[in-house]
Every structure is written in C-alpha cells, then in structure tokens.
Amino acid sequence: NELPLNELAREIESTLLAEHVAILLEAFPIKPRLSLWALLSSDYQQDVFLEMKNESRQMLLTTLGDEACFTLFDKLDANSLLELIEDLSDNLIEYAITQMTVKQRANFKKAQDYSDSEVGRWQSFDDIKIPQKLKVLAAKKICAKEQSPLTDVIYVTDNQGKLLGEIAINRLLTMPDDKPLVEVTLEEVQKLEASKDIDEAVEDVISSYKSALAVVDENGCLTGRLDLHAAYKYKEQQTDNQLIQSAGLSEEEDLFSSVWLSSKNRAVWLGINLLTAFLASWFIGLFEATLQQVVALAVLMPVVASMGGISGSQTLTLIIRGLALGQITDANRHAIVMKELKVGVINGLLWSTVIGLITFVWFDSTMLSITISLAILGNILVASLSGVWVPWVLNKLNIDPALSGAVILTTVTDIFGFIAFLGCGTLLLL
C-alpha cells in the first residue's frame, strides 16, 4: 500500500501546480492533510507552503517538528520570504535569511524598506536590464536566456542603475549586433515609484496594457517590476477578502481551520450583530401595549423589515460598485439620490399595494391593511435614501462600505420599519 501512495504523490507533483495542491490540501481535515503532506518531496513542500493560507501554514508549523520546519525555509527567494514573514517566528525568519543567496538577501532588504501598502513591498525581482554603455549583442544574449513569464522588454540603465528607457525584445530582432545601445532609440517606460500605493499601482499595471511595469526607487534607479499576473492576483485577493470579511469571517479562515479559531473569529461579528438586533427589539418594546391589543402586527413585522432590507441592499450594491469605480462624486450624488427615490416610489407603490391587499384578505381589516401599506412605502423610500447615504458617508470616513454597509443599512431599515409600522398601528388601530 505504501508504494502506490508515493507514486500518486510523484504524479501529483509532476502534473499539478503548487497553488492547486495547496487548495487540495486545504480540502482535507487536519489528519489526512498531514499524511498527504508527508508524501510530498521537500522541494515541492516549499512551493506548496508558499501558496497556502496563513492559518493552514500556522497549523503545519505547529504540528511539524523543528527540523522539518527548517527545511521549508532553505533557499527561499526574497519574494517568497516576504509573503511568509507575517506568519514566521523571528528565529525562523533569521534562519531563512541566512540560507538565502546574497542577491536574494539584498532584494529582501530592499523590499523591507517599504510598507505593506507600497508597491516596493510587492515588486518582483525578475526584471532584466542592461547598462546603456553595452552593445545590442549583449542585450540579445541577456534576453535569449530563459526568462520569467511576461517578460517582453529589457530595461536600459545608466552606470548608476538609473532607469533610462526600455527596448521591446522583438525590436532587438532586426538590430545589428554591433550597434551600441546609446544609438538605439529607447521607448519611454511607464514607471512606478516604489513608494506608490499598491492599489493604484495595480490599476496602473492593468490599464497600461503592458506585461509589467518597472518599479524605481526615489533616485530613479530600477529596483524591480510588477507584472500583470501579480497585479490581477492582488486584485482578486482583495475582492475575495472583502467578500469573506463582509460575512464577519477572517480572510485566512480555511475549511478546516481549528474549531476554536473559527469560533473566535466569527463570535465578534455575531456580537456586533446582536447589539443591532437588541436595538431593534428595544424599539419594538416601546410598542408593547399596541402589540398586546393587535397581535397581527407582530405577525406581519417580518414582512416590513424584510422588504426594506432587500430594497436597501439593492441600492447599496449599486452604490458600492459606483464608489469603487469612482463614479459617484459630490456633483452627481444628488442626481443619484433622486433616481433611487423615483425607483423607490415605483416599487414602494407597487408592493405596498400588493401587501396591503394580501393583508386585507388575510386579516379582513382595512385599517391594518392601510397601516402596513404606509409602513412598506415609507420603509422602501427610507431604504432607497439610506442605500445611497450609508455607503457614501462610510466612504467619506474611509471605512470600506463593502464590509459594514449592509449591517448598518439593515439596522436603519429594521428600526425605521418597526417604528413606522407599530407607530401607524398605534394611531390607526387603537
């Protein structure tokens, strides 16, 4: 039974990408995950480790023996260590640094000068470059070597490493070998300052329609590059994190994160939500006397709350996208509010009529029917307004509306809905 398993592991290593094996491993509960892990060769373990989520890495590090851990950090390159650095203890980091090549260690130091929000921290060091004092032949030789993917230009620098321009590799094809590079017309490079915000840099790379953009330090010296793959991966990661965090989960949670850790992560969000739920309850409590006399109000409360919540989150979703694209400004906000209000009026009138009729048939009470119609109409209008205003204000406060917008919005519509419904009920039905 031992042999086929090993063969399976070799088969996996030769056919699957490390990132897919990382996803695969995370689909296993802890015990079988460790057995599978043990079957992988140590080089491959390193690749897979780099692709795992933080929590899965932690799990491995705490379970593996010291020696097995250390072999994971042999011959890491700078980019890899930077990715892991948050998860590692100081002595593991130190060990990894001592095991690096001199060049990678220099790159690592370079990147560490920048914060997590700066492109310098995210750049890769696989750019190809050549001093301008050389000839075309030298450039051809450098380019002809095996390159990282998405390499279609060679950067030209002066003697101090300052970036002067770039030459597309295909342009080199028809140039004579002995032509000095100083005589070659360089293409202008779209540079990224290493201290530039990573989110903006990512957009720059994507909209440049180039394979990669050069990263330069404050002296204009070439330090690395940011390629299209890295840019899109970063963006995907941000979207995924937002989605996960908006449910109150930790972005690092995997399917088999420890029960304790998962419970802790999720408890916080449940607690916040409990506060808003009790707030709504408190408002309902103000109308206890009314509820006692007209119990139908209690029966219909969920309808009022839910119609407001849904129409609010429709507006919210549209506005969050508009904010992310930069489409919503002081200049057009009023027009957007007006448009959403008009949509609210149409849907409010439609559904308050429908709900009013259903209520009349169900409870045979004109007043109850009028009460719920008014509450629904009002709540849908309030939802339309809040759907624009809540994310707008959060955005102004530099809070990501995608994370907390929905909770705040439904709190608003719940509370308004209950007050409107029970308030009208008190006036009309008692």
Added chain:
Amino acid sequence: NELPLNELAREIESTLLAEHVAILLEAFPIKPRLSLWALLSSDYQQDVFLEMKNESRQMLLTTLGDEACFTLFDKLDANSLLELIEDLSDNLIEYAITQMTVKQRANFKKAQDYSDSEVGRWQSFDDIKIPQKLKVLAAKKICAKEQSPLTDVIYVTDNQGKLLGEIAINRLLTMPDDKPLVEVTLEEVQKLEASKDIDEAVEDVISSYKSALAVVDENGCLTGRLDLHAAYKYKEQQTDNQLIQSAGLSEEEDLFSSVWLSSKNRAVWLGINLLTAFLASWFIGLFEATLQQVVALAVLMPVVASMGGISGSQTLTLIIRGLALGQITDANRHAIVMKELKVGVINGLLWSTVIGLITFVWFDSTMLSITISLAILGNILVASLSGVWVPWVLNKLNIDPALSGAVILTTVTDIFGFIAFLGCGTLLLL
C-alpha cells in the same frame, strides 16, 4: 464657452483610456451624458461605445439619430462586433458586417460558429504565426513588427494551417537568419480547443503562467488565441455579475439606467423575497394565541431571526468559496458539516447564554430567558447545518449558490427560529 469644452474633450481623449471614459460617462445623468458624448471625436466614440454597459449602449442607440448610429459601426473588427452583437438590431449588424475588412469578416464568421460558452467565441485574432517551410529570418521579420500586447511567442503551422508548435521570440534572437524553421526545435503549445468551455479555458490561461494560449479548431488548425488580459477580464466580469445579481439587480444596470427599467429589474427580486417573508409571517401566525399572552416574545423575535441568519451566512460564505475552488466533495462533506456544527455549538452556547442573561435582566422572567436561549442555540445549529447543505444542494442542481443561497438560507433560519422560539414559548410560558 464652446472652445474650452472641445479642448477638454481632446484632452480627455489623449490622456484617458476608452474604458475609463465609459465609466466616466456612466457617472453622468442622461442629459449631460449626451452633451459630453457629442464632444468626443467619432473614432473615440466607437472605442468608448465598445466599453460601455449594454443598457448605456441601448440608451445611446435610442437617443442618437440613425446616421450618428451608423458611424459607430464603421470599421469595427470581429471581436468588437461580437461584443456588441446582443445589443444591435439586425440591420445595424448587417451594416457593420459590410463595413468590415475581408479578414475581419472571416474572423467574425469563424467566431460565430461557437456559442457564448465556448472559447471560440471569445478568442482574439491577433496571434502571429508562420508556416514551417520558411526560414528564421522570416520569423524574425514577422515578430519585429508592432505586436498586440502579451505577444511573446510565434506559432508555427504546416501548410494546412495546422498548429505544430511555438517559438519564444527571445529564442529567435540568437538563431542564425538562414536556418530553416524545420530545423528549429519547437516548443510544445498548450492548446485550447475552440469548443472548450470558456470558464475552464480562462482557468487554463491563468494557471499556465503564459501570456496567452493558442486556440485551435477541431482539425488542429490555429484560429486565434486567448490572452491573460482577456482571461482575467472575463473572470472579473463574472465575479461582478454574481455580486450584482445576488442583490437581484440586472448585471447591466448602470447608475442612471432609466427609472422604469431599474424598477422592473428590481421588482422581481422584491417579489420573490415577499413570498419568503409572508411564509415566515404565516408560521408566526400559527402562534397568535401565544403572542397575545406573552407579548415579550414579539419583542424578541428579531434577535432570534438575526442571530440565525448571521451565523448561517458565515458558514454559507465559506462553503460557497470552497465549492468555487472545488474543495468540497462527497468525501469531505461530512467532515465539514461536523466542523461547522462544532463551531455552531461553541457560538451557540456562548450567545444563547449572553442573550438569556440580557433577557432575564430586561424582562425578569426565567422561563422567557430559557425559551430564548434554547431557540438561539437551536437556530445557530440549524444555521450551521443549512449553511453547508443549502449551497451543496443548489450546486448539485446546477444553480449558482452565490445567487440564491442567501435568500434560501435566511428563509430556513427565519422559519426555524420563529417556530422554535414561539413553540418553546407556548410550552414553557403558557
């Protein structure tokens, strides 16, 4: 006043990408949007039109005169017309086809052979290729011409156009000009069958770590390629559509879509939601007698519903991601259910205790406090189970759980929560 506006338009055209101008235009209400549009040159209008959302295009087409419309479809290439085809009337499509170059028309016909879900429909026709009977010099000349972005290989074909292999452009640099291509070792190409599912093809391109993959027809003949940009754009679009649709919006809705159209799109979702809300109400109605006697139950109902909804959607979010990554299978589903149940037990015990205490302090009733604790614990457990099962079943039924999972889940937790809470209340409090 006229002159500066025109200058502004020229400035916009020279500095912004068409896709950004499309986003910009969609940030304007209809009237100023049309004035801005009129300022753009007709070539640029075409580029921008290609980048717009369907609804914005429709709006333009219905507002512009016939002549202005037709100029939008002069000299389109095959890929552009394919993108527009859903939005155009038959006579506009015919006009656009007659205005195409012969080559583009051929490409257009080729792509039309495939459906929207096949990569053949999405391929671009900017691949570079060379027959194997020629020499290296010819390949160099082709490559040296200005290329589309993300072009780093030249495809080699036989006389019938069958794809034999590829040569990386940088490898050509050091090859002698008079070497026949038949003597060059070709690299193996990772091909995409034109009839392959576009979603899978996109994943192939992204995980290939190449700039683009070749697309071949059923005879193995090269027909085009799918590049990294196109692949990531497609994926981003899918994610965005999912987000928008999960709120019951049309994926094409822009900020200033017509009020009527927006209202219609959103009404459907509100209607579906209304059914589920009335279903919950109906279950509450079964306990009318209980509510009449213990009105505190009505006051606390939102707390029970909301705690179940939130913990359910935490599990749901994690499971939807796991399903999308292919991490959840028949083999590990049971282990996942067990893990989520354990998390549910921990958070259920924690929060039912907290809520029980708060209720005791608020209403000074041990029985009410026990009632709500039991209901919360039960509802959080049911939410954990449904959070796994609802998306799992939807996925088996080929329904995207990201679109309707949340509605179904909260319906389940609402109804279970109300029954548990009011049921326990009836038993313990009456």
